[in-house]
Amino acid sequence: MPGRQKARLFLCALINTSVPPEKPEKPYIKQPLLVCNRVMEDKLLIWKFRRGSRDALRRIYDKHHGHLLKLAVVLTGNVDAAEDVVQEVFVNFARSADRFGPAGSLKSYLITSTLNCVRNQRRDNKRRKLQSLDKAEHVPSMARRPDQWAVLSEHLERLSKAMTCLPYEQREVITLRMEAKMTLRQIARLQETSVSTVNARYRYGIEKLRSLLNSEVTK
């Protein structure tokens, strides 16, 4: 559905009216009821979660764990690290019922939490001078274990490996743009830098990634 129509339906849904088709002979047929329900789902989950609902926590977990794991895998290049990150994000979230307000997007909140957690992990690893994530990323831990939470497709393994060859800031920009569908402006706010810098990171990152994945991307 074109974005314009989506937006129109969304806003009409908000004010409790319905929209007749612009061209009745070719109805686009997505009702405000549906559009709005989708939009509202997270809000309802949060509302229940704040009241201590286990069911709501379960649904939030089931709904968001997949894309957060993928995000973390691509950012860290390491399945073990990614699993730790996502688990920590959810544990912190579970403890935050009283602090999590009804405002804001749950998905954005979880994405930002994941991002912060990855950054913290990188910083901690560097500080301890044990095994930096960067080092780990060049030898990605993709070996499959029986108790592994995330099972990566071959594409994701290749993508994750290729991403580790990019500077972290570029990796972050590309991941947030491609996976979280954030705008460059939003990413710039997260990275506390200018849009033009983010744009440059994105451009160089994409070119590098394309060359790394070589013919894979055209398939």
Place this chain on the structure above:
Amino acid sequence: MKSADDIERYFQKSTLSTNSRRHEAVFEKIQRAQDQSKDTAPVLSGPKIRNKIMKSPTIKLATAAVVIAAIALGLLEFIDGGGTSGVVWAEVVSKVEASRGLIVRSTDHSPSNEDEYSITYTSPAYCRKEFYKDGQMIRTAYVDFTDSDTDTLTDVFHIHKLCVSDTFKKSENELFLEWHSDWTNPGFLVQKILSAEHRKLGLKTIEGVLCEGIETTDPAYFGPVPEKFENPQAEFRLWVSVETRYPVMYETKLNAEHQGKVWEKESVMDQFQWDVELDPNIFEPNIPPDYERVHVPDIKER
């Protein structure tokens, strides 16, 4: 710059699945964290100071006396329950949820709106919405929620002599908690406004009924807006009868900037009839034989 579509496609193809045993094990840890969280308290619960006060038998007795007096004076309805929702509002939620059937008028004051007003009939299993213009019904929409997995929408456009039907699988819509709850459902609206940060508006008489109102102005209340809409501003006001504790009026005012222009919407829901027994026949779609029928899954989405 070359388009990044190829990379985007690669991202989309890059998927992962999860080991179900491990998935459950991780969730157990998360759930334990929730259980152990001492700060997790229901928003509708009273202030913590209440617990401290109640530890003293003397204060307990004195408080009980004051509460009894307050009830006698009818004041309890207006005691704030901890800065979020007071006693009266909690009762509004339960009354609205218990309502068997509801009829409500909705008026949209936006010039772009085709109908002048609509009348919604809602029961736990069905919804019917009639749209009127110049005293004529121009459209009727029916939603059937009775199937456990599929909802059916039938939309009859009388001007175009067109009937559009569609079915929606609940399972394909990302784990709905409240499939029936939407912005056409006043019960849902009551819950929503109470769950948001709101302020009390005091008392006001609406069509001879003494009401108490609350208001929220937080645009986040209705969730994220499409990127093209900027600076969204909103006012939602709910007025509830002091006597019946049922909503009497719900006002919405929204504006946002879209492509350099200011977009505005204002709407009112009023003439509520709560807890009515609705005739099940009104939810049966009435489609005149000369209307063209279109079933959406047969149409390729544009």
